[in-house]
Every structure is written in structure tokens, then in C-alpha cells.
């Protein structure tokens with residue numbers, strides 16, 4: 001295993017401020033909400049409950065009317081990536097700083113080797129770029145952009161010695177990263193042998209290439225051509241093909257950035273027949289904006305929205321994607337943060353195929369989803385935690401250190417203020433670019449405090465990150481969530497196969513630990529008035545006649561104030577407290 005370089009911890013972070021108590025908040029995990037205080041020491045959550053015995057000198061954060069959630073995990077970023085003749089603007093410092101500002105405390109970036117390049121060499125390059133810059137913990141997926149027996153060997157080494165458990169292939173980007181179906185078979189098969197997770201960028205690269213030739217020949221050069229060359233069907237076909245190949249190779253599959261209703265339909269169908277787990281990821285961009293921007297007369301504006309697969313010029317797509325996330329047709333949300341400066345986007349001024357692909361998202365992912373999904377009543381806070389944090393932890397085998405607020409977990413915690421109002425703007429964001437695809441979006445709900453490995457890095461709105469304080473997170477193979485022979489529960493909450501027992505379902509995977517003693521407190525969820533609950537944990541969809549929060553003046557913060565907490569407090573420690581044996 002590669003050892004991380006020794007980090008210099010800034011003096012102001014070496015202080016006695018290694019003890020922290022978050023008091024009076026509502027602790028939200030993917031499987032329940034409870035009223036509890038959270039005591040953190042030396043970067044680890046040591047106690048969760050009421051009437052805790054806390055040593056003197058501990059800093060206290062009052063989380064009254066706030067939600068205390070696991071820090072976000074963004075499973076899809078591209079920092080310091082060179083592609084299409086440009087380099088992304090956000091490096092590992094600025095990118096992870098933006099992540100922390102928005103409540104994300106772990107990112108998983110992609111090592112993308114050039115064709116013919118050693119995967120291990122590329123991995124080492126990424127470690128060199130990242131290790132001394134990251135402000136939060138990070139993991140790495142590795143791209144398989146070409147195939148040979150040596151690549152297979154390097155995949156084995158990456159799993160055995162370098163803490164990599166996921167490998168991404170591209171069905172698009174013909175002539176650079178794309179593999180053919182036979183190569184996909186071999187990568188998926190190798191992943192299954194190694195008990196790793198194949199990931200796929202699902203778009204049909206050949207169709208895109210042909211459509212592009214025709215569009216350019218017809219004189220279409222503007223950013224609109226980007227989407228025209230790769231419509232929903234082009235994405236959906238590849239999703240279906242990737243699922244078939246994974247099924248034939250008996251591999252699980254993770255489909256990155258699912259951007260369209262047609263692609264989600266293809267995934268939904270595949271999930272009914274697949275032998276192993278399939279995980280669908282969507283993006284903050286898909287939820288927070290749409291492809292109507294491609295026809296904007298301003299090149300800068302239109303080009304800033306170019307990514308692949310593209311945003312869809314269909315105003316109904318964001319809501320459909322949120323519904324799919326809420327109902328477990330999609331499992332998690334990333335950002336695919338891949339920012340380019342205006343100057344770099346200008347490379348495609350006369351030819352849309354030369355616009356570097358990528359958008360922002362790592363900073364705003366959590367607030368955008370909260371605004372569009374929770375504030376509208378389409379998703380409850382537990383599902384929000386699942387899709388922004390817990391599921392990524394479970395899929396990439398970081399659970400329960402990451403993805404939950406529980407005794408023994410890393411102290412990556414967000415104190416979320418559901419009343420905090422702001423308008424997203426490039427003028428205030430922390431990216432290295434001066435364009436934000438969510439510009440002007442008003443959000444109610446944002447982090448007030450962000451704690452990274454026990455350090456308060458967003459302190460009542462003030463960002464105080466430390467470069468290099470994050471560490472590389474090895475992701476072990478053979479993740480129980482994917483490889484214990486028990487695929488995820490169906491959206492209805494019942495096992496999809498008669499042989500499955502709920503006790504062994506991934507929802508209960510604990511890696512031999514007790515990740516959380518939280519239980520579902522439906523009364524509290526009702527109290528939060530997330531009556532549109534549509535989570536796979538069995539809470540019901542809004543009935544006809546029930547209020548539609550999207551069309552009301554409902555404010556989640558008011559509902560938090562109105563909680564009947566007495567009925568739902570779960571006391572772990574008896575009055576007077578109990579000794580935890582910590583001191």
C-alpha cells in the first residue's frame with residue numbers, strides 16, 4: 001500500500017480544539033432522525049446521545065433547529081484533469097475547498113491515464129497532485145482507457161496494493177478514452193474477479209461521431225450542436241448495452257452521470273433483471289439546471305453548460321431525475337465537477353466539438369438538491385443523506401467510517417441550517433472560475449458548520465480550510481454492499497430474489513461494526529413535513545389531496561421549529577450520563 005506523505009498541520013489547527021460538542025441538533029442518518037448531541041474527539045465521533053458527560057474546555061456548537069448530518073461524499077470529481085487540450089481550473093486545493101464550503105467532506109476523483117500509459121504511473125501522478133493539497137479526505141477511481149494484459153495486471157495491483165476498488169470505462173470519447181464492447185467485457189470480467197466495481201460513461205461514441213460529422217457538414221457549429229449530436233436515445237442505448245455486458249460478465253455496475261429520462265428508464269428496466277447490483281448516479285447539474293441554455297445567444301453562457309452526456313433541453317427532466325433519486329431508481333448524486341475557464345471554453349467558439357466538457361457542482365451539489373428535492377417535498381432528509389453521502393460510502397466501501405453520524409465514525413459532520421437563505425453566484429463561490437451554472441438560484445438551506453475529521457472548517461459561515469489536511473482514503477475491494485451476494489432491496493423495500501433475506505441486505509451492512517443505533521422516527525419525519533417522502537425505506541408518497549409543498553408557502557425551517565420533540569427523543573445514556581471510559 002502506498003503510504004501518504006507526512007502532513008504539516010498548521011499551528012492554528014494543532015491547538016487543544018480537538019474536542020467538540022454539537023448540541024441540541026437533529027441527527028439525520030440515511031435510516032432515521034433522532035434528537036441527539038454529538039461529541040467529537042481527535043477526529044472521531046465518540047458519543048451520540050443525550051446527557052453526555054463531556055470534559056471541560058470542549059468547544060460547543062449549538063445546533064438548535066439545525067440538522068446534524070454526515071458530511072457529503074461527492075463520488076465524481078475531476079480536479080487538475082487535462083482533457084480536450086485544456087486543464088481544469090479547480091485544482092485539488094480549490095476544488096476540495098469549494099467542496100467543504102458546500103458541506104462535502106469527501107471526494108472521489110478519477111485517475112484518467114492516456115491511452116498506452118501505465119495505470120499505476122497515472123495513479124502515482126494523481127497522488128502527487130492531490131496528497132499535499134486536499135482540504136478533505138479523498139479517494140480515487142481509475143479509468144481504463146485502453147486494454148492489454150498489462151492493464152489487467154495493473155488493475156490487480158491497484159486493488160491489492162493501492163486502495164482502488166473502482167474502474168471507469170468510457171463508451172464515448174472515440175479516439176481518446178473509448179473502449180469497444182469486447183474490451184468492456186474484459187474490464188467488467190476483471191472487476192468481477194477482483195471484486196471491484198466497474199463504472200461506465202454510457203453514451204454511444206460511434207453514433208456521436210457520425211452525428212457530429214453531419215452537423216458540422218450542415219454548418220452547425222454552436223454549442224447547441226453538442227446536445228444535437230448525442231440525444232437521450234444515444235445515452236439510453238449505451239446504458240442498456242452496459243447493463244447487458246455487466247450481466248453477462250456477472251459484474252455489478254455503476255453508471256456515472258445519468259442525465260436523461262430515457263437513460264433512467266433503461267436503468268430501471270435493467271435493475272429488474274440484473275444478477276448483480278447496478279448503481280445509477282446523477283449530477284447536481286441535472287437537478288439544478290437544464291439544456292435550454294445551449295441555445296443561449298451568448299457563446300460564453302451556452303458553452304459553460306457543455307458537459308457529457310449533455311443537459312437535456314427538456315424542462316421536465318430535473319423533476320423526473322429528482323423523482324428517480326427519491327424512489328431509488330437512481331441511487332446517488334455527484335457533481336462531475338470539471339471546471340474550465342472562459343478562455344478554455346473559447347477553444348470551441350467556431351466548433352462545438354472543441355469546447356472542453358465540464359461544469360461546476362462540487363460546492364453547490366448539496367444545497368441545490370436540498371432546494372430542489374427537500375424543500376419541494378419530493379425527498380425527506382434521510383433520503384437526502386442517503387443520496388449525498390451514505391450510499392456513496394457503502395458502494396465504495398468507506399462505510400461506516402464515512403457516511404454516517406455514529407459512534408466510531410470519522411468526524412465528518414455538517415450542521416445544516418434549513419433556514420439559511422442565499423442566492424448562488426459566481427461572485428461568491430469558491431471555484432477557480434467566474435461562471436456558475438446555478439447562477440441566480442435561490443436556496444433555502446445550507447451548511448452553517450462543516451467539520452472535517454474533527455476540525456471546524458466552515459465556522460458559522462466562515463471558511464477555514466487547511467491545504468493538505470485531508471488524506472487519501474484507500475477503498476478496499478470486495479465491498480459487502482456489492483459482493484455479498486445480496487443485491488440491493490427493490491424500490492418497494494422487498495428483496496428482489498426469493499433467496500435474499502432482509503437481514504443480510506446491503507441496507508444492514510455494517511462491516512462488523514455498529515454504525516448507527518438510529519431508528520426510523522416517522523413521527524419526526526412527518527413533523528418535518530416531508531410528506532412527499534418517497535424513499536425506499538417504505539415511507540409513503542404524497543397521497544392525492546395532500547399538500548404539494550412545491551405549490552405552497554411551506555418552509556421546512558418552520559416545521560423544524562414546530563417539532564414535537566418529546567415523543568421522538570431517543571435517550572441513549574441515562575439521566576446523569578454514563579461514563580464512556582474516554583477519560
Ligand SMILES: NC(=O)NCCC(=O)O
Pocket residue numbers: 078201257306307308309336338357358359
Ligand atoms: N462529464 C464531462 O463533461 N466532463 C468530464 C469528463 C467525463 O466525465 O466525461
Ligand SMILES: [Zn+2]
Pocket residue numbers: 076077078336338
Ligand atoms: Zn466525469
